[in-house]
Amino acid sequence: MTQFFQYIVVGLANGGVYATLALALVLIHRATGIVNFAQGEMGMFCTFIAWALITHHGVPYWTAFFLTLLIAFVGGAATYKVVIQPLSRTGELTVVMATIALLIILNGLAGWIWSPEVKFLRSPLFAPGDYFDIGGVIVNKQDLGVIGISLVCVAIVFVFFRFTRLGLQMRASAVGPATSRLLGIRVAMMLSIGWGLAAVLSAVSGMMAASRLELDPNFMLIILTYAFAAAVLGGIDSPVGSVVGAFIIGIGISLLSGYASSFLGTELQLPLALAVLMLVLIVRPAGLFGHVVVRRV
């Protein structure tokens, strides 16, 4: 039984890393209706900025952390203005392709500026061996921190959209841009802010991931895969859904690797998880928390 709980704990910790990026994907999709494939790379790039601030310029961790978030916000909003908005008239697939181009550019740029060698971003809070032992189940304090931060993020996003005026304006801009303009909402600015916030979330995701994985230009690519799956599983427009989806995927894969690895082998864990995901989507095509659009004729 301890084994079972251990797998759950490991899965939750992994899920926490995917959750924040999944949240960013949901934010972008709610704002502009597309999946931003460059989301992971934006997070990676910001993490490199944080690393450079700390390592090359001696900035203390938390200062660098918040400075990076600021840079992320500006960068995200600028990306929307410069790249996405001009293309948004031309069709969804063109915009998606533009995000793919951004992915390629950011990936190469990070290697160019800081070299592709593996680096280390130290976590500020806990030493490596800091953990609780709860009845034989090891719960690492750092992992708890990661889970905690993702829960805080989703709470902030939820409250922001539900209870603040700005959040309401953003939701309106996404759902009915023409009407919103008539009501005096500056839609383009709302969308830029949406992209900025999403970039902030991906920066948080990147910095958390860097404390558990190793920092190199490719490290967020696999996280993006899981985050994409989590966001879709939860319902691509639901922030809460994406975080729940992330934890489900994290736990699911952990259980698979723990119990089924002997006959499944390591190769089939991801395919199996994705197959299960597809089954879930077939049963609930809009994801767990998504809304099915019913069109009456």
Place this chain on the structure above:
Amino acid sequence: MRRVVFALGVVAIGAAVLLPGAMGGSAATPGVTSKIVTIGGTFPFSGPASSYAPIPVGMQAYFSYVNAKKTNGKRGVFGRQIKFNAVDDGYNPALTVQKTKQLVEQDHVFALVGGLGTEPQEAVTAYANQQKVPQIYVSTGATEWGARDKHASHPWTIGWQPDYQAEGAIYGRYIVKNLPSAKIGIIYQNDSYGRDYIDGLSSGLGSHKSQIVSQQGFEVTDTSVTNQVIALRRAGVDTLMIFGTPTPTIRTYATMAAVGWKPQNIFLNSVSATDAFMSIAVARAGAAEVNGSISTYYTKDPANPSWSNDAGMKLYKSIMAKYAPSNARATDGLYIYGMAKAYTFVQALKAAGPNPTRAGLMKAVLNMNDKSNPFLLPGVVTKTGKTDFFPISQQQLIRFNNGSWSPMGQITDTRPRG
């Protein structure tokens, strides 16, 4: 008007496509003119294996040094400059094939040197041998590159570094001799790389193979090895073998520290044991977790200050300072690996004489007995012969403590007998 438009498009394509142009010498021996020897190789500058990109950079730095240095009044090798076309294949065999064909058929390279990756190089072995182009000193330790039957069917292909099975066997024999009652656990990358190591370990252990109590595999795409580590601990492992590329190796150390486990003995594969990776492992897992780890090496360690007064190390550092890009970290062992390999190639090229041919180069490569490589450990010989197709077969067991590796015992020779 559509015709006009289409024609414009064709012209545009043609113009764009003309940019690459056609290069290559039309000398009697491809790739060799009176002034230049052109060689090439495919490397993962992008993609999942891009952390190995320092290897061709190290090679290029050495070639630049040789090109500038005068021997008998002439620069380069017999007055020829070495032109090294290192191209990107992103570790994708489809690209490896295309780029290799491009090197051979468009750039007319004299030889393919140092190509990286087991499967990528496998994909082009048949082609290189069909075209009778030397495919030498491939950057992979898969044992097949030196195996006798493989050499018989692919005489133009050869590896360079000590192979993974030999390294695994060294660990196995060490355990039999010094840790006779060890409970061995293996955490391994689930591909030919990891499995070559396991095969070597098993052969080194011999009848003690039964001491392996747990084997836990992982895929390179996995984001966590926690379950594997916990399973190993639960099996009572006190001697852990880590057979994976650098990133999962670091992750394994970090995970062990995170769950508060330190097996008495840890062996890690040499590829992941360079200074760059060890320092990250220490930062993430704490020195206590990493100290005492055992591995092997065969090149001099640029991160270890005890080599600072060594002539070969000084040469390495001066070449890196002068000819490598400014953001290259000279303490990364991958650069000296590349440089040592480039040294071996230049020796072979010299032995091929002032009018080298491809066949002549292969003859030199397959009949080498070189003790002079300044970048390899003293006593390591680059040697090949009629039945010996492993140029380097000697390794030194090393132990990690407080930030650096120190040698344990004598250099071990795993050269095949006969």
Place this chain on the structure above:
Amino acid sequence: MQPFGANRILWRVLALAAVPLLVVFLPKAFNDYFNYRLAFVGIYFIAIVGLNVLTGYNGQISLGHGAFMAIGAYTTAILNVNYGVGVYWTIPIAGILTGAFGFLFGFPALRLSGVYLALATFGLATSIPLVAKRFEGFTGGGQGKTIALPSSPIGGLSTNEWLSYLTWAVAGLMFGLAWFLLRGSLGRAFRAVRDAPIAAVSSGVSLARYKTLAFGIAAAYAGVAGALLAIAIAFVNPDTFPVSLSILLLTGAVVGGLGSLEGMLFGAVFIQFAPGWADHLSKHLHYNEATVQSTVFYGLILLAVLFLMPTGAAGLFHQLGSALKRLREWLYSRADSRATA
């Protein structure tokens, strides 16, 4: 007035006839290796024509096209290496087998659309290489399978020329097949499903049948392309079909212009040659080629192409064509008015 209808067909035929001429004569201006590059253009062309049927004509997004190429390639490798089937016979078999697989995949995909379908196809692209790795006895696992090196059965043709002509002959056939299929009721049904599914259903167009059929056709094309790829490279393994291949194929389809079969020619040329352009740009700016700088330039080139040609090359040509047509009409109307004056 000009009989534009007849002229348009004539020009299209002429333009398409230029392709075989280019395939045969362009390499003579460079070198034999250029044939090999053209063979790859042909392979990509076949694959993205299929993708265009699915995504452009039928509106179903697919991020998993590379997985279908993998299935086709492995079919060729396994049939040839394990069962001794001649490689060229495996091409149609690979097409049919992969088409069947795509058709079957279309069924669960029926319930999904947009981003959900994108994820499902992305999952396919991620999973197929891993599945291939798992069933080692059959597929050779991570080590893959080595096929005999290609050689030209026609004397006087080099291996590279043979591969190029073979690929383009198959490409011509497949293109003609696609054009024929799409111009009739099948094409109309596909477009109906894409543009107005509810209206389509009300008119009796079965969504299920046409959506799965589109997947099947697209997969079959990718399977044929994959088989040709296996023959050209003489090696298959999981690393040969990473997720980036699916992204590359989608890039080709978008750059070529979704909804235009001829546009795919430009898409295929782009994805084969653009990395080389990036390398040269990089060298021109005094960086090494084959490094991260080159990757950045490739991304910038792609972005520039998207900005300049948002509806793809085909869209650009349409616009140029319309502009020239308007110019011609204006000239004629000036001539007319002068004549009557």
